[in-house]
Amino acid sequence: MDNMKNRQVILKTRPIGAPKLTDFNLQITAKPSIAEGEVLLRSIYLSLDPYMRGRMSDAPSYAPPVALEDVMVGATVCQVEASNNEKFKLGDWVLAYSGWQDFSVSNGEDLLPLGRSPKTPSHALGIMGMPGFTAYMGLLDIAQPKSGETLVVAAATGAVGSVVGQIGKIKGCRVIAIAGGKEKCEYAKNVLGFDQCIDHKADDFAQQLIDACPDGIDIYYENVGGNVFDAVLPLLNTGARIPVCGLISQYNATQLPKGPDRLSLLMGTILVKRIKMQGFIIFDDYAHRYDEFAEQMTHWLKAGKIHYREHLVEGLENASDAFIGLLEGKNFGKLVIQVNNPL
Amino acid sequence: MDNMKNRQVILKTRPIGAPKLTDFNLQITAKPSIAEGEVLLRSIYLSLDPYMRGRMSDAPSYAPPVALEDVMVGATVCQVEASNNEKFKLGDWVLAYSGWQDFSVSNGEDLLPLGRSPKTPSHALGIMGMPGFTAYMGLLDIAQPKSGETLVVAAATGAVGSVVGQIGKIKGCRVIAIAGGKEKCEYAKNVLGFDQCIDHKADDFAQQLIDACPDGIDIYYENVGGNVFDAVLPLLNTGARIPVCGLISQYNATQLPKGPDRLSLLMGTILVKRIKMQGFIIFDDYAHRYDEFAEQMTHWLKAGKIHYREHLVEGLENASDAFIGLLEGKNFGKLVIQVNNPL
Numbered sequence: 001m002d003n004m005k006n007r008q009v010i011l012k013t014r015p016i017g018a019p020k021l022t023d024f025n026l027q028i029t030a031k032p033s034i035a036e037g038e039v040l041l042r043s044i045y046l047s048l049d050p051y052m053r054g055r056m057s058d059a060p061s062y063a064p065p066v067a068l069e070d071v072m073v074g075a076t077v078c079q080v081e082a083s084n085n086e087k088f089k090l091g092d093w094v095l096a097y098s099g100w101q102d103f104s105v106s107n108g109e110d111l112l113p114l115g116r117s118p119k120t121p122s123h124a125l126g127i128m129g130m131p132g133f134t135a136y137m138g139l140l141d142i143a144q145p146k147s148g149e150t151l152v153v154a155a156a157t158g159a160v161g162s163v164v165g166q167i168g169k170i171k172g173c174r175v176i177a178i179a180g181g182k183e184k185c186e187y188a189k190n191v192l193g194f195d196q197c198i199d200h201k202a203d204d205f206a207q208q209l210i211d212a213c214p215d216g217i218d219i220y221y222e223n224v225g226g227n228v229f230d231a232v233l234p235l236l237n238t239g240a241r242i243p244v245c246g247l248i249s250q251y252n253a254t255q256l257p258k259g260p261d262r263l264s265l266l267m268g269t270i271l272v273k274r275i276k277m278q279g280f281i282i283f284d285d286y287a288h289r290y291d292e293f294a295e296q297m298t299h300w301l302k303a304g305k306i307h308y309r310e311h312l313v314e315g316l317e318n319a320s321d322a323f324i325g326l327l328e329g330k331n332f333g334k335l336v337i338q339v340n341n342p343l
Numbered sequence: 344m345d346n347m348k349n350r351q352v353i354l355k356t357r358p359i360g361a362p363k364l365t366d367f368n369l370q371i372t373a374k375p376s377i378a379e380g381e382v383l384l385r386s387i388y389l390s391l392d393p394y395m396r397g398r399m400s401d402a403p404s405y406a407p408p409v410a411l412e413d414v415m416v417g418a419t420v421c422q423v424e425a426s427n428n429e430k431f432k433l434g435d436w437v438l439a440y441s442g443w444q445d446f447s448v449s450n451g452e453d454l455l456p457l458g459r460s461p462k463t464p465s466h467a468l469g470i471m472g473m474p475g476f477t478a479y480m481g482l483l484d485i486a487q488p489k490s491g492e493t494l495v496v497a498a499a500t501g502a503v504g505s506v507v508g509q510i511g512k513i514k515g516c517r518v519i520a521i522a523g524g525k526e527k528c529e530y531a532k533n534v535l536g537f538d539q540c541i542d543h544k545a546d547d548f549a550q551q552l553i554d555a556c557p558d559g560i561d562i563y564y565e566n567v568g569g570n571v572f573d574a575v576l577p578l579l580n581t582g583a584r585i586p587v588c589g590l591i592s593q594y595n596a597t598q599l600p601k602g603p604d605r606l607s608l609l610m611g612t613i614l615v616k617r618i619k620m621q622g623f624i625i626f627d628d629y630a631h632r633y634d635e636f637a638e639q640m641t642h643w644l645k646a647g648k649i650h651y652r653e654h655l656v657e658g659l660e661n662a663s664d665a666f667i668g669l670l671e672g673k674n675f676g677k678l679v680i681q682v683n684n685p686l
Contacts, residue, residue: 054615061615062581225610238405244614250607259602263609264593267568271587271622272397272404279617 006031007316009100011066015056018252018327023056024072024320032105039088039111041078041096041104046316046337047125048074048323049159053251062281072100072319075130077114077121079343091343092116095124100319102340121342126159126334127308128297134282135163136293138243139221140171141286142278147172149218150237152209154178154228156188156197157309159334160245164221165194166306173219176212178228180329187332191307200224206231216240222277225249233266236273244279252327309333349374350659352443354409358399361595361670366399367415367663375448382431382454384421384439384447389659389680390468391417391666392502396594405624415443415662418473420457420464422686434686435459438467443662445683469502469677470651471640477625478506479636481586482564483514484629485621490515492561493580495552497521497571499531499540500652502677503588507564508537509649516562519555521571523672530675534650543567549574559583568592576609579616587622595670652676 005028012025034040055073058065066073076099080092085108088094093114098104114124126132138160145151151168155161156177165188168175177188177197185197198208209231216237222229226249236242269275280286300306311333313322319337326335348371355368377383398416401408409416419442423435428451431437436457441447457467469475481503488494494511498504499520508531511518520531520540528540541551552574559580565572569592579585612618623629643649654676656665662680669678 062617222610225607229606229610244610247607247610247614250611253607256603256605256608259604260599261602261605262599263572263605264568264590264596265599266606266609267565267572267587267590268593270620271590274405274622274624274628276619276621277613278619278621279613279615281617285617 004031005029006101006103008071008102009316009319010069010071011056012068014058014065014068015053015252017254019053019056019320019324021320021324026317026320031103034082034084034105036084038105038107039080039085040082041076041094041098041106041111042081042343043076043078043096043098043102043104043316043339044093044342045077045122045125046074046100046319046339047076047129048319048326048335048337049131050246050248050251050326052323053327062284073097074099075125076104076339077124078104081343088113093118093121095129100316100337102316122310122312122336123308125336126310127163127301127306128294130282131159131334132163132297133286133290133293134245135160135221136167136297137282137286137289138245138280139164139167139219141289142243142276142280143219143221143241145171145173145219148174150174150176150213150215151219151221152176152178152213152217152232153194153221154200154224155246155248155329156194157184157192157332158223161221161223162188162192162309162333163306166192168219169193170300170305176209176217178209178224184332187309191309200228210235219243221245223248233269236269236275238273240273240275242275242277244277248327248329311335312338314338347374348372349444349446351414351445352659352662353412353414354399355411357401357408357411358396358595360597362396362399362663362667364663364667369660369663374446377425377427377448379427381448381450382423382428383425384419384437384441384449384454385424385686386419386421386439386441386445386447386659386682387436387685388420388465388468389417389443389662389682390419390472391662391669391678391680392474393589393591393594393669395666396670405627416440417442418468419447419682420467421447424686431456436461436464438472443659443680445659465653465655465679466651468679469653470506470644470649471637473625474502474677475506475640476629476633476636477588478503478564479510479640480625480629480632481588481623482507482510482562484632485586485619485623486562486564486584488514488516488562491517493517493519493556493558494562494564495519495521495556495560495575496537496564497543497567498589498591498672499537500527500535500675501566504564504566505531505535505652505676506649509535511562512536513643513648519552519560521552521567527675530652534652543571553578562586564588566591576612579612579618581616583616583618585618585620587620591670591672654678655681657681 095112151173177194188197223246225247438455494516520537531540568590
């Protein structure tokens with residue numbers, strides 16, 4: 001990194017279908033300067049998350065899209081490189097939402113302090129941050145698992161799914177994991193401790209799910225949609241709960257699938273089996289419960305009850321490629337870009 | 344009625360699509376006799392409800408189907424015509440689930456006493472019974488209406504919808520009703536006090552709904568499905584709630600509609616707008632709250648805050664035809680068959 005420059009990944013064109021490298025552009029601008037009351041942030045870690053695909057489109061959503069030529073948005077863990085704000089000192093670690101770039105400026109109001117020397121600062125983007133909090137509230141508040149219930153979790157080695165499944169085990173559920181490929185499935189069983197893991201790429205995936213759920217499905221934590229949901233739907237038990245957290249398999253879709261139209265089938269299933277489906281946006285719905293989550297998760301981590309895996313990619317210049325891979329399930333663990341070395 | 348005979352409406356054939364008169368048969372059997380501990384019940388009122396269509400099919404559902412040649416099931420308000428059970432006296436009124444017939448026998452355990460001379464005994468099948476309770480819990484527990492919100496209720500003059508809308512008004516909602524035909528819409532506005540009523544048979548129904556909901560839809564109480572839900576879906580606000588109580592428009596469907604497949608569209612809407620959809624079966628989910636409901640509803644009725652309309656059809660021999668009409672929306676108010684005169 002040239003310390004006088006600021007590299008920024010901007011949205012160049014809105015993707016049609018899967019994003020391509022040419023939808024992004026890495027531009028070099030001048031390192032920003034700060035006014036009175038402001039701090040200059042040096043990005044150390046950038047979180048890449050599936051929701052960002054939605055920000056690249058201008059379809060109506062819960063948050064406005066990134067404008068063309070604007071810097072891609074995203075959560076970051078930064079260090080204060082210069083400060084004109086008495087609340088922040090050089091070297092302080094903070095959680096920010098400064099996007100895909102080396103440097104940014106803040107008045108301090110949108111920053112969450114992470115201390116002088118946090119042990120694992122990047123965890124604020126994963127297990128202790130949005131993905132971990134999402135897993136926690138979606139499972140515990142919306143699904144309310146009971147001991148002995150069957151919990152199916154897709155993307156089960158990912159940033160959210162891996163935590164959902166492990167909390168499910170803590171709560172006494174039988175956890176059936178779904179992941180892509182043999183390596184992830186072995187990890188899901190042997191490290192994360194899930195009861196079974198099914199490879200969604202297998203030809204007989206739906207049959208394997210039937211075999212793995214002889215008592216049906218009580219909770220399906222929805223992260224993916226598509227053929228996984230299709231296989232889950234007929235197995236749902238009366239009173240099943242479905243927190244709808246993500247639908248990664250359909251983010252790149254350009255049109256609806258061919259018929260028949262199963263909307264009425266889904267509605268009928270919800271009615272007859274009195275199912276609860278609920279979407280949620282973690283900080284909009286649950287910001288007031290973050291402290292409870294942080295305390296509980298810290299406890300579980302210290303007790304060795306939750307394993308957390310990061311997929312670290314070096315260099316902002318690799319962010320676009322890594323993000324494209326994320327939508328294809330190529331990451332293995334929480335995807336984080338190391339943007340710069342710490343101070 | 345020949346007082347030595349028992350007329351029974353039995354399920355003769357399972358309907359394909361809409362039920363036909365020939366799917367039912369009125370058979371005459373002997374009036375049953377009672378053993379020690381039993382009571383003989385004389386049906387005065389029989390409730391006809393859309394859920395009965397599900398019982399006529401052998402597709403998996405939350406309750407077993409009526410067997411061929413068996414008496415059609417249904418809630419009834421009866422009088423005790425003879426008793427070998429010390430808890431019940433001749434002439435007592437009870438709520439039973441004795442089905443489409445003149446007489447039945449009970450050991451008393453499945454009966455809810457309604458007293459010696461209830462003022463409006465048939466109300467136990469409607470406003471004070473399953474439909475009223477369904478309206479109450481679905482709206483208040485699942486949807487949790489807030490003052491100023493827009494509530495859309497379909498089948499708005501029906502047994503459930505009319506109560507949903509009126510409770511919505513009590514809670515300060517703007518209530519947009521949907522009903523079939525001018526007469527029902529006038530009643531919905533002028534008697535039930537709803538803010539607007541839209542005729543779902545109108546060619547420009549979807550546009551009328553858009554115009555009626557300038558601030559979007561916060562709660563949609565789902566009773567019908569089909570083209571009403573299609574029009575509601577794009578108008579749902581962030582955080583909308585959808586209690587799924589019934590889907591009368593699709594009960595007679597023999598196959599899924601043509602594509603495209605909008606299942607992913609519905610899932611995506613639930614996610615992006617963080618919508619809660621929840622099916623429920625009233626006595627399975629909420630039996631423990633019946634007393635609360637009964638007390639509140641009695642209060643509202645006495646205070647004139649809830650209007651209740653019954654559609655009374657004379658004669659068990661007309662039940663099949665009335666039920667077929669119910670699925671077509673021909674009833675106007677809670678459909679009840681007067682099976683016999685009171686003792």
